[in-house]
Amino acid sequence: MTTWTVRPETADDIPAIRDILLAAFPTALEADIVDALRADPKAWIDGLSMVTEASDGSLTGYALLTRCHVDGEPALALAPCAVLPAAQRTGAGSAAIRTGLDAARAMGENLVLVLGHADYYPKFGFTPASRFGIQAPFEAPDEAMMAMALDDTRPVPAGTIQYPAAFGV
Template sequence: MTTLRLRPEGPADADPVRRVLAGAFARAGVPVPPEVGLVDELRDSDAWIPELAMVAEYGGEVVGYALLTRVRVDPGQFPALALGPVAVAPHRQRIGLGVSVVQAALEAATELGERLVVVLGDPAYYRRFGFDRADRMGLSSPWSGLGEPWQALVLPPTLSGEVGVPRGEVVFPPPWSRV
């Protein structure tokens, strides 16, 4: 029986993660999808949180990826997270690995006491995790004009207590401006 293992990305996973991203985001005429470079740049930035870069290993092969990195909400520089990219190798898609790796990343974020996650993606997909339109929560970003795909999720509070969620502009680290 093939087993699924969900875990934080380790140093030896960089190349397998690049292959997963390249396969999942492959587009005609684009030799290397921008998502590959985004993850490489985020790894070398202050936005990187090693515990929140999750891989899905299926049968010993890295086949899925979900990344949460630091963003801030202004005013006040409230810490939040951005989800993305999320990818599954083409030969392992449509069997629930994407859902599993995203759920693992969100659970890890909750355990770390994080409160807010934003994502730009398919509302039908991300709704299953509890995401809703970010503009309804008073959050804006360079992608706000896209409407429903700009989403946010308030994570459950940890034992340390409830902390309010801010309203304002979500500020992404520089690597995101090149995607």
């Protein structure tokens, strides 16, 4: 099992993050979304863009949490998450996600939303968003649109997710 170092991105990491996204996805869409989110002060939250560093200092994985809303109430969108193909299934992505969720919790955030693989994200505590009365603004399989409360003693808003403009929805 590899031990990963996870930390918030720095300005010097931006080209390597783009390289990770371009390698992990079939098109530049996700990389372009991250660039647009980074430029959106209403969406970007410093300290919630996480990179996974290999023992040699190279960047291997990435997870991003940005501001979105549910029925006008603040929430976070977890997207995108990516790992270089050669390092997938090594824990690099999970480490970035867990560290990002911990950082969000420490900042007092509560609701996190993700559209993703129903067999991957539940291990972090995500469940179908419909259980919270939350729905996407587009058609999405119930099992793929997930939500998690970082503090289950706090209320979670119900309603439709409003994503930042960068997501194009």
